[in-house]
Amino acid sequence: MGLSKTQRKYRIRRRIRKVSNGTAERPRLSVFRSNSEIYAQLIDDDKGVTLAAASSRDKDIASAKGNKTEIAALVGKSIAEKSKAAGIEKVAFDRGGNLYHGRVKSLAEGAREAGLKF
Numbered sequence: 001m002g003l004s005k006t007q008r009k010y011r012i013r014r015r016i017r018k019v020s021n022g023t024a025e026r027p028r029l030s031v032f033r034s035n036s037e038i039y040a041q042l043i044d045d046d047k048g049v050t051l052a053a054a055s056s057r058d059k060d061i062a063s064a065k066g067n068k069t070e071i072a073a074l075v076g077k078s079i080a081e082k083s084k085a086a087g088i089e090k091v092a093f094d095r096g097g098n099l100y101h102g103r104v105k106s107l108a109e110g111a112r113e114a115g116l117k118f
Contacts, residue, residue, distance in 0.1 A: 008097075009097035009098070010097065011097075012097040013096055013097035016094055016095070016096075016097065017094070020092045020093075020094050021045050021046075021092070022042075022043045022044050022045040022046070022091075022092055023044060023045070023046055024044050024046065024047070025090070026090045026091060026092055027042040027043055027044050027045075027051055027083075027088060027091055027092070028042070028043045028044075028045060028091065028092045028093075028094050029041070029042055029079065029091040029092065029093050029094060029111070029116075029118075030042075030043055030094045030096060031093075031094065031095055031096045031098065031104055031107055031108075032096055033096070033098050033103055033104060036068075037055060037056045037057055038055065038056050038068070038071070038072045038075055038103055038104075038107060039053070039054075039055040039056070039057075039075075040053065040054050040055070040075055040076065040079040040107060040111075041053045041079075042079065042082075042083055042086075042088065042091065051083075051086055051088065052079060052082040052083055052085075052086055052088075053079070053082075054075050054078040054079040054082060055075060056068075056071045056072070056074075056075055058075075058078065060078075061074050061075060061078060068103055069102060069103055069106045070106070072103040072104070072106040072107040072110065073106045073107065073109065073110035073113075074110065075107055075110065076106065076107040076108060076109065076110025076111035076112075076113075076114070077110045077111065077113065077114040079107075079111055079116075080110070080111040080112075080113075080114030080115055080116040081114060083116060084114075084115065084116075088116075089115075089116070089117055090116075090117045090118075091111075091116055091117070091118060092118070093108060093118045
């Protein structure tokens, strides 16, 4: 039998995390996408610390109008601004087992537009 959708996603997530490891100089930009919201975190895996976080539930983003893809781009810009404030320029992108399409792609492009380098 084939894998279910969630089992396949977790298998891909494990495979990505083996390769993509966040450090203090180049943290991992981890993306979590639920059906209604999207979250992004900058993670230093060496220390096990979240350096910055942004989500579609933040007050300034939640009040914005637009569809979920446009909101995801705002979350990308927000995490890029927070990373610049923390002195971080480069990140390792972790799509979290999701396809690089739609909201995940929009978040990544929003972060790139705000000056974050992958």
